[in-house]
Amino acid sequence: MNELVPGGNLALPDGTLTLRVPGPFDVSALLTDAGGKVRGDADFVFYNQPSAPGVRLLDGELSVRPAGFRTGAERVTVVVSPADPSLSLSALLAPTLYVTGPGGRAVARFTPPRPRQETVLLLAEIYRRGAGWKLRALGQGYADGLAGVARDFGVEVADDPAPASPLAPAPMPLPAPDGFLALVNSARARTGSPAVSLDARLTAAAHAHAAGMAARGALAGESADGVSVHQRITATGYAYLTVGEHLVSGPRDPAEFVDYCLGDERSRRTLCEPSFTQAGVACVPGPRSVDLYWTALWARPFSAAGLVRTAEEVTALTNAERAATGLPPLAADPLLAAAAQAHSANMVARAFYAHTSPDGREPWDRAAAAGSRHRTIRENIACGQRSPAEVVRGWMDSPGHRANILKPAFTHIGVGFVGGGQAGTYWTQLFGG
Secondary structure (H helix, E strand, O other), X not given: OEEEOOOOEEXXXXXXXXXXXXXXXXXXXXXXXXXXXXXXXXXXXXXXXXXXXXXXXXXXXXXXXXXXXXXXXXXXXXXXXXXXXXOOHHHOOOOOEEXXXXXHOEEEEEXXXXXXXXXXXXXXXXXXXXXEEEEEEEEEEEOOHHHHHHHHOOOOOOOOOOOOOOOOOOOOOOOOHHHHHHHHHHHHHHOOOOOOEEOHHHHHHHHHHHHHHHHHOOOOOOOOOOOOHHHHHHHOOOOEEEEEEEEEEXXXXXXXXXXXXXXXXXXXXXXXXXXXXXXXXEEEEOOOOOOEEEEEEEEEEOOHHHHXXXXXXXXXXXXXXXXXXXXXXXXXOHHHHHHHHHHHHHHHHOOOOOOOOOOOOOHHHHHHHOOOOOOOEEEEEEEOOOOHHHHHHHXXXXXXXXXXHOOOOOOEEEEEEEEEOOOEEEEEEEEEO
């Protein structure tokens, strides 16, 4: 993948391109002639007008097919603005543009410098160069919103909005999600769990999903394009050791939201989980403004020390199971740990879940490549579990995995863990004897 800087450009492959900007942003586009002006209002693609010849906006993603542009079109400019129009871009993380080509092949990524007072950013443009097309990174900001951008490109913008229908319901004022923190930490304190703090990246990921649910008018664990909670979080640059989520519609304020989350045992455990240290929350009105869609994210951020503690806890729980049957403990082996960690990372990076990696390597191959000289190698893998206790319990409940843990001939162990991917957590135990 090509990393672009402002002003950088590259040649694009033929076919349809997909452009997306993860996070709490609205994406729009302007189709223009060589002179940089639209031919009419129909050349402006945004949420209320999601298509123009060769350009389509669906679920926040732009599909661009230059071969389908109208006659005379020489350029498409990609525009981003906050999904919450009351915010400036400076209140959010800098948007990142991802460009993929036919077959989902990654083409380019561009993150501009973080804007200051701007409310709209011209992020990039696709333009004709000879017989082909190129992508140029821009990063130019506007402080007067989409209306200012549209006027500069020749779009007619009405100054006076149409009066609302007297039968339309008055829009419901959004509650301030920040108010939920004291309520959450009070509930956590009652169970002996430490307080959590708000994180801007988790809040951005929460807002993106709440906005997607509101647009569809339904609660959903994945976005319309199949992106999981874990993928939304990692797309903001947040690396984690564990993650939880609440998806709720209906509560009108933070107090009702927290009460709802405390209303059953499973959601109460998530809200009060002691391993969580950070949170993000957002609510967005649905098609009927009286409906609010909430997303709360809970996480413990990744750290090298945290990874070590996680591996040590898995090893300790594994040895406790061995001790219960009279077996000696397994010693931590750094070479096996390196191979296990690499396999967990590989499963996330290459989107697979198996003992055999896409290049055909087996657990013993990976152990030998790491320098291990053990004669017997076995492996346990798991995905989706949120804690060492949960993953070890899952392995012990599975006859094949349990047999590996309780095999008398094994003397050493290595543990790998990576957060990310569709399942969210990928665990590996590598045993040697």
